[in-house]
Amino acid sequence: MKPLQGRVWKFGDDIDTDLIIPGRFLVLEPSEIALHVMEGIRPGFAELVGEGDIVVAGDNFGSGSSREMAPRALRKVGIVAVVARSFSRIFFRNSINVGLAPVECPDAHVIEEGQSIRIDFDRGEVVIVETGKRLVAVSLPDELAAIMEAGGMVEFLRTRVNGSQP
Amino acid sequence: MAMTLAEKIIARGAGLSEVFPDEVHWVDVDLAMIHDSGGPRRIWPMLDDLGVGVWDPDRVVLVADHYVPAQDTGAARILQTTRSFAAEFGITTFYEAEGISHTLLVEKGHLRPGMLYVGGDSHTCTGGVLGCLALGMGSTDLLGVLVTGRTWLRVPHTIDVHLEGSLRRGVTAKDLMLTMIGEKGMAGAVYRVLEFSGPAVSAMSIDERSVLTNMCAEIGAKTGVIAVDEVTISHFQDLGIEVDEGPSSDSDARFLETWHYDASETVPVIARPDRHDDVVPAADFDNTPIGRAYIGACTGAKYADLAMAAEVLAGRRVARGVVLQVAPASVGALSRAMADGTAQILLESGAQLLSTGCGACPGIGSGVLGPGEVCISTTSRNSRGRMGSPESKVYLGSAYAVAAAAVAGEIIDPLTLMGVPA
Known part of the structure; x- marks a missing residue:
């Protein structure tokens, strides 16, 4: 996978999907839902971020509800990756499926808001551009990297619906 | 292997x-x-x-x-x-x-x-x-x-x-x-x-x-x-x-x-807003008034939960200023509660019966919370804004604890209403 580089928005531990996209907005259309992303914890976030930005967080990112609108809304407003110490498993799966890179990085806490980081998937590292500091990133198993590289689950399935089973 | x-x-x-x-x-x-x-x-x-x-x-x-x-x-x-x-x-x-x-x-x-x-x-x-x-x-x-x-x-x-x-x-x-x-x-x-x-x-x-x-x-x-x-x-x-x-x-x-x-050593406990891992014994609460008591969701409105609430509410009334809502987890749970008189006890205590479904738990259905409302709920999550307004507060407990709070108007140890030594 190609490296990603972007500006960091920093969050803490246990950011659940109710904070990322509160349930009361789920009745709306996806494009409207995205305007409320992170409203539970940082109102106005959708206006602050730009294409290519990266969310950095602590442990258990994306816990709680299985709502896929959480990673979809982050992607929709421009976030391309979430770098966290650990992920809630459903959010991790959902992110891969919708093309938002989930990057497990045990030392994610040393990254600061506003810094730029480069994620090198092949080398399994996250580099803080300003300081040159290198952090270890856990590589995706091949089976999951195949879904990411296809561009998400829909494209992954498209290559297989007329052929053999995955 | x-x-x-x-x-x-x-x-x-x-x-x-x-x-x-x-x-x-x-x-x-x-x-x-x-x-x-x-x-x-x-x-x-x-x-x-x-x-x-x-x-x-x-x-x-x-x-x-x-x-x-x-x-x-x-x-x-x-x-x-x-x-x-x-x-x-x-x-x-x-x-x-x-x-x-x-x-x-x-x-x-x-x-x-x-x-x-x-x-x-x-x-x-x-x-x-x-x-x-x-x-x-x-x-x-x-x-x-x-x-x-x-x-x-x-x-x-x-x-x-x-x-x-x-x-x-x-x-x-x-x-x-x-x-x-x-x-x-x-x-x-x-x-x-x-x-x-x-x-x-x-x-x-x-x-x-x-x-x-x-x-x-x-x-x-x-x-x-x-x-x-x-x-x-x-x-x-x-x-x-x-x-x-x-x-x-x-x-x-x-x-x-x-x-x-x-x-045997477990006691009634309550999770405080806005984290469900911020858990303290119900007996430790002193003067925490609630305005809403919610019995609902897959976690807390099965037949067993309705029966627990009825055990506390039998012969008692919901406190003035408190709204107690019951959204059964299934028609089956409600049918059982109707057949054995459990539902009648809930209604006579002053509870509102809501339709079966996920309801207010994910902040979607009937009974969502407005700004400033303080709720005790049998549901499983209480992060900020989960059940409605980001300015509402949700405490989590058992159906016993929610029913007891509805009667007392504040969070109490449910055992005190059940004749069980704490």
């Missing part, structure tokens, strides 16, 4: 004789559940885009529980899409407003011991109560399952959770789980399976056991499982279904850890 219950089910699904933790395998799925919120309205456009149908409509259960009954035209449209999807793809097992999916799948006999079951909801783990591997996922994962009948799984480590002793009257599976989550934290079991066993589990009804597996979502676990025993067999007998014992963990299986809890 010795394996845990979860490993055995994944090995069968993968067509392998054994599997090891952290391996990734593609597996065959036995049953899939989708609901009105994350199901048809999200999955149908992707099916159309791919130009494919559903792999096996007889292995799919569709439940409308989040947006029932419709509160506005947006919700009405979601329900229309849900019904059309059932008709278009030939999904005959479709429930609308008959209950919350997790309660229905247990109650209606769709789950069987040893099944590999996936559902489009984080509380799918509830189903592990019947000895199956029940895994929550998101919409696009369910798309993959609906198209191919397969999904990928990372083999989890299992933690043996041994519950010794027996719960005292007035203390519940909810108190046990909140106590455990308070101690371990909401990320206390991320990627792990919790397998519950021990005398305290054996003594619990299916309703109470299902709180153990249900709240695995709140400790970050992949799922929870309980091996089949006499209580499980009798549950299926009542449904007229013959089952065998299903898989169980080998005596020398590789458990990552063993957690011991003594149910």
